[in-house]
Amino acid sequence: MMPITDFKNNRRTLFNAVNRFITSVTVMGETIMVPSLLRDLPVEEEGSHRKSDVSKQRDMYDSYLLLKSIRNDIEWGIPDEQIKSNLESSKAKEEDIESGDLQRLLHHHLDGLYNVLSKLTLQANHLTNRYTRELGINDSGR
Structure with a gap:
């Protein structure tokens, strides 16, 4: 354990x-x-030398x-059509990273994180179902 x-x-x-x-x-x-x-109103305060x-x-x-x-x-969540338009080409992704398009970059990473979490969720569900099947546990009472 x-x-x-x-x-x-x-x-x-x-x-x-x-x-x-x-x-x-x-x-x-x-x-x-x-x-x-x-x-x-400017994003950075006057006299601020910190890059925003x-x-x-x-x-x-x-x-x-x-x-x-x-x-x-x-x-x-992000609408599917927005994800497709944001991820059309790898060159566009590279330009987004370099130009600092934070929203597009976030969408790219959120989509990746969502896909990984969805696959992990399916894997966990499969494991649970297989376990209950192997042990002959009836979950019809749910």
Whole structure:
């Protein structure tokens, strides 16, 4: 049997990162009552020499919309037609990585993560079904 690790104290998990992001964007949405006031506000503060991860956005409003859109992608999934258009060519993927198109890059990785998790889920279901079949366990009571 595998030892049980204390995962509650591990903050470097995908689940915790997703929860922190969704919570932050939810708080942002609840706090910013009039998003249009963010128009024409630069993404980086004046005098800031730190390179922003959202430098492709023209202003804070664009950044706000991007963050809300990414949260929706994570919570509700990415439409199949959007995945196909985002992943049409490997050259486009390379350009996205270099140009910093964070939303497209996120879609690429979310799609990959979703596919892996789906395959693992099928494998777990197969293992469970095979186990119950081998032991002759009847699960018709579910």
